[in-house]
Amino acid sequence: MLLTLLSHQWKAQLRSSIFQKSLVLNIILGLFILYFGSIFLLLGFGMHEILTKFHPGQNVIGIFNGALLFCFLIDLFFRFLMQELPVLAVQPYLHLPISKNRLVHYVLLKSIPSIFNLFPLLFFVPFMFTTVIPAYGTTTGLAWLAALFLVTLLNNFLLLYFKRLMSTKPLYTLGFGLAISLLMLLDYLHVVSLRAASEAVFGALFVTPWLAAVPLVLVVGAYLLNFYYLRAHTYPEELNLRKTAEASGRDITFLNRFGELGKLIELELKLIWRHKRTKSVVSLSVVFLFYGFIFYGKGTYLEGFAMLIFVGIILSGMPMFNYGQFVPGWQSAHFDGLLTQKNISPYQFYEAKYWMMVPVTVLAFVLTLPYGFFGSKIILINAATLLYNIGVNVFVIFFFSVYNKERLDLSKGATFNWQGVGASKFVMMLPAMLLPILIYLPFGLMGVPYAGIAALGGLGLLGIIFRKQLLQWSANRFIAHKYKLAAGFRQSN
Incomplete structure (x- = not known):
């Protein structure tokens, strides 16, 4: 019987259209x-x-x-x-x-x-x-x-x-x-x-x-x-x-008070919980919370600031990077339906993504606070990079999101899965990781490193203050590219 079952599954695998496409x-x-x-x-x-x-x-x-x-x-x-x-x-x-x-x-x-x-x-x-x-x-x-x-x-x-x-x-x-x-x-x-x-x-x-x-x-x-x-x-x-039960799901009641925005966030959370690819991204993000042990345990890295800024960006920002790099590909399966929804504007779409990423980024910062035992300046640098991630890097992700034209199969895990991975993902990571170090660098060369840390935090605060304008700018870019995105999702189906 075991051989019969094995034979059935092997034939189903070979005759599957997915196997032919993924040869x-x-x-x-x-x-x-x-x-x-x-x-x-x-x-x-x-x-x-x-x-x-x-x-x-x-x-x-x-x-x-x-x-x-x-x-x-x-x-x-x-x-x-x-x-x-x-x-x-x-x-x-x-x-x-x-x-x-x-x-x-x-x-x-x-x-x-x-x-x-x-x-x-x-x-x-x-x-x-x-x-x-x-x-x-x-x-x-x-x-x-x-x-x-x-x-x-x-x-x-x-x-x-x-x-x-x-x-x-x-x-x-x-x-x-x-x-x-x-x-x-x-x-x-x-x-x-x-x-x-x-x-x-x-x-x-x-x-x-x-x-x-x-x-x-x-x-x-x-x-x-x-x-x-x-x-x-x-x-x-x-x-x-x-x-x-899987089809009906559960309502997240406290989100109802936020109207349409709350409903969009609730749908996004359900999408994450129900699919392999999204849950794999969440698991991978948890791994990066331990990234600090690689650097903070070595005294040579604690003497400078540039490497600590890089680590701080990763610690609080990696959950945002891992999930945000595939926006709006997570909705590729029903993207055409999303475009026809008159009660969901592009601004609301990106606003929901924004308020999805902010709490997760703050939570990652809170969970990494114990790294402060390696040195008090770590908390200060991580706080500045937290503000920078929320105020600047999230909009860097939104800027590159209009180039994500590959359809995603959410039922597949992330292991050896290159679906949706393109050049834009690597290009996006360069400004997200290197720009904060370049902003700090002049201050470091002038011998005022804490002024550079304050500059990073200040830029993040400005981004938070003007988030509505930046969200509208992201929405306008989405409107300009939405038909290209829809065509890309259809062709990669």
């Missing part, structure tokens, strides 16, 4: 997989030499084991951003004499031959042959490899379970993410040592190889969690109910 993209994706697979393989064979060079005289296997826990946590994080859930159109099979358990097993088992599960093997297997087996023997080496592969599968099934819970119990997923973040933070603050724990846990396998059964038990538990959850959510009547 070139699939070839490019295959080349990327071969490229990164080769890198993993070469790293696996060369890891012994690399560790010996950077840690002379130390136990190479101990150093490798000490880094494994970090690797698996990072793997889990990237899976959350990039790995898609395995799916099967269950409804056509539910009325047939096919056990529901078999359908659920198929959905779960098809997630195992994933590149996220196979790439680690390309790395671990060569290291096992070159380093572990010569030191501990074949049996111990195979037990060590089996344990690592089982932990990889544990990540796989945990990811599938928590991603599915996002739609019904988002607080569970939030708690899981906060637990991992807290663990990394405690290690960063030297409260606990993940390296020592990792070395102890995986090093125990060389003393007692049968401990490889522990991750096996955990994998079985994670598999059963997914199994019982999926089996409980495959009833036809429940599928129909969920479909109706």
Whole structure:
């Protein structure tokens, strides 16, 4: 039965018009997989030499084991951003004499031959042959490899379970993410040592190889969690109910007081929540909130101002950049209908986008306030860049929005998805990122850096004060280009 289901899905994939249109993209994706697979393989064979060079005289296997826990946590994080859930159109099979358990097993088992599960093997297997087996023997080496592969599968099934819970119990997923973040933070603050724990846990396998059964038990538990959850959510009547609920949605009552503007913002929020591409953008924006640790942890960057301005622009502005770079492509599927709406003016359209971006930008600034522990001037610079993002960069995004003529399929995730990505996106980022540094530069050269920071904040305040005029200017540009946009969305359909 599993082979029959696999055959049905393979035929549906090959006969799909989307597969034919994306044939070139699939070839490019295959080349990327071969490229990164080769890198993993070469790293696996060369890891012994690399560790010996950077840690002379130390136990190479101990150093490798000490880094494994970090690797698996990072793997889990990237899976959350990039790995898609395995799916099967269950409804056509539910009325047939096919056990529901078999359908659920198929959905779960098809997630195992994933590149996220196979790439680690390309790395671990060569290291096992070159380093572990010569030191501990074949049996111990195979037990060590089996344990690592089982932990990889544990990540796989945990990811599938928590991603599915996002739609019904988002607080569970939030708690899981906060637990991992807290663990990394405690290690960063030297409260606990993940390296020592990792070395102890995986090093125990060389003393007692049968401990490889522990991750096996955990994998079985994670598999059963997914199994019982999926089996409980495959009833036809429940599928129909969920479909109706998705169509009707929920009203966000406090937005009703803002009239048409509130309705537009509410529709935008529903669009973000219901589609893969938009939710991927939100997830990616959360990642950039941790961007400051790369720079603030190094004292050399704290001495200057230009690099801190660049980081400040990213920290508060990246959610706005990630979402704004595809305006108005998010509405490409119903753009013609939008143009015929007499009660929605271009000014209202851009005003709704503006008031969507402002609270998110302010929230990103608030969440990054703890970076102030690295230095008080960080808060001052980030506050100035916050004003600059709200008063200037948002209108830079609106300026380039009229060149976004590629239609977007919102049902697809952002992973290896270049739909809608064009030269205008990269051109837009140049003034958004570099212009604030150029504005600061004369003040920095004259030895008055804080005057440059004040200039950035002042420009942002001016943009906020004259936002109505700037929104009208953006609307006028939209009116001048709306038919070109509509034609582009139709041609890329």
